[in-house]
Amino acid sequence: MEFKDETALQAFAAAVAPKLQAGDILLLDGDLGAGKTSFTKGLARGLGITDYIKSPTFTLIREYPDGRLPLYHMDLYRLEGGGAGDLGLEEYFEGDGVSVVEWPDYLGEAMPDAYLLIHFLKDEVDDSKRTLTFEAAGARAQALLAALPTK
Template sequence: MSINFVTSHPDETKALGRKLAALLTAGDVVVLSGRLGSGKTLFVSGVAEGLGIGARITSPTFLIAKSYVKGFLPLIHADVYRLGSVAEFDDLGLLDSGADGAVLIEWGEAVAEALPKDRLNVSFAMDGDARTISFEPVGGWATRDLGVLT
């Protein structure tokens, strides 16, 4: 069962990310999908704020992944758009590296077969300035109360 939100301002998108941070625990994987410019990195910056991470969050496109450890929970922010295969994703060891924190993966649908069965899929769709952000809990995430996001 998906839960959908519509945001019409960047501050609202970040605020939704801050709310998600309250649900995150060690080992969580969140997969972010949506077109370029749809708000994925902005959302991650909200999650980071919610985790008490004071660093400026930027897209990890050219680095593949960035780690942030100064917060309530370590955060790995990855962008797997440039990876050529699931094997390349596995070689990075992001899921193992993020076992003590949360891993947020942009463009994760490209490596879906390598992702854990327990994850939260978050998709971003644009319509002018509005963003529809859909949360789809998978596996163990289905038992979590996503109502705190409202």
């Protein structure tokens, strides 16, 4: 799925939000600047969260409890050497909200069984364009994938 700019990407993410349920896990994979946090901003807006959303790179996890569902935004970039298994992420994954994980390659042993993996690719010619591809693991993630807006 291709998006012409950040506004379109956020609008898509906002349209995904009503499809989400407690316990859903979105893994966001892509290079720096590929749109992962921008997507999360749109998702938060779609969940009714009015807080300013910023990357939790230095805090690892930011919690936004005030929407239709709580949003748990995680950025594991600083855990390149490992250590995600010590964070207790399964409490978030099995909790009452939606977990969004940037840099899921660093989950290691903490990798959940069920998730929707979203790959972000920045266009090499037009820096504002993004292409998203999706992979679903588990029945709930497959149902979520089938329910995604087609733009």
